[in-house]
Amino acid sequence: MxxxxxxxxxxxxxxxxxxxxxxxxxxxxxxxxxxxxxxxxxxxxxxxxxxGVLDQKIKPLSEITDEDWERFLEKVLPPDDNGCTLWDASAPTGYGQFWFGGRMRPAHIVAYTYLVGAVPDGLHLDHVFARGCRSKLCVNVAHLEPVTIAENNKRMWSALRYMASIRVVTELDEG
Ligand SMILES: [Zn+2]
Known part of the structure; x- marks a missing residue:
């Protein structure tokens, strides 16, 4: 049997x-x-x-190579009037997403890490309105600054108020 x-x-x-x-x-x-x-x-x-979903294939952002950077640049548009260089590929969350080292990473953080260095722990990479930045798709590191979440929120509200005031003035002019 x-x-x-x-x-x-x-x-x-x-x-x-x-x-x-x-x-x-x-x-x-x-x-x-x-x-x-x-x-x-x-x-x-x-x-x-x-x-590459195996853990050992997930690389830290500090390991971005020049080849990875070439692949990154193919997805970025030339600067617009504000100096923003916009991500022209996957952006399901409103931020550009770049496939690197086993997973999707926010494109602006990839650019900052490669060109400037790691974003300090606990800080948020702000798209700085005061430097002309007008889009979360922007990956121009000259438009990015690591700030605390509280500072980032404060800036966001002041930027929204500023844009609202421009809209009011424009509508008054048109009226
Ligand atoms: Zn920008």
């Missing part, structure tokens, strides 16, 4: 007793020919290779 013989008999009995239709006998997980493993395992392996 073996496990396989037992299983065959088990299913035959179920079928003979009318408890299982022959077409409902469970089938093994199909194998992916080129991997010689189940399709589920093969898909996971492919995903790891394509996206």
């Amino acid at each position: 073996s496990l396989v013989t037992d299983l065959v008999e088990h299913y035959q009995h179920l079928i003979e007793r009318g408890e299982l239709r022959p077409e409902n006998v469970p089938t093994p997980t199909p194998m992916a020919a080129e991997w010689d493993v189940s399709v589920i395992t093969a898909k996971r392996a492919r995903s790891i290779i394509i996206h």
Whole structure:
């Protein structure tokens, strides 16, 4: 007797007793020919290779190479009238996202880290309105400054008030 013989008999009995239709006998997980493993395992392996989700493949931003930087620059538009250099690729959160070292990273932080250095712990990289910056998609490091979250919020409100006042003045002029 073996496990396989037992299983065959088990299913035959179920079928003979009318408890299982022959077409409902469970089938093994199909194998992916080129991997010689189940399709589920093969898909996971492919995903790891394509996206590098294994922990050891996730690199710190300090390891950005010149080649990574070349790839980064291909996704950035030339400066606009404000001097903003806008990210022209994936930006699902409103900030540009750059695939580096195993995961998506905010593009403005990648640029700052590569050209200036690491953003100090606990600080937020502000798009500085007072330096002409007008978009969260901007990756021009001359427009970026690490500040506390409180300072960042304060600046955001003052920028919004400023823009609201311009709108009021414009509407008065047009009226
Ligand atoms: Zn800018």
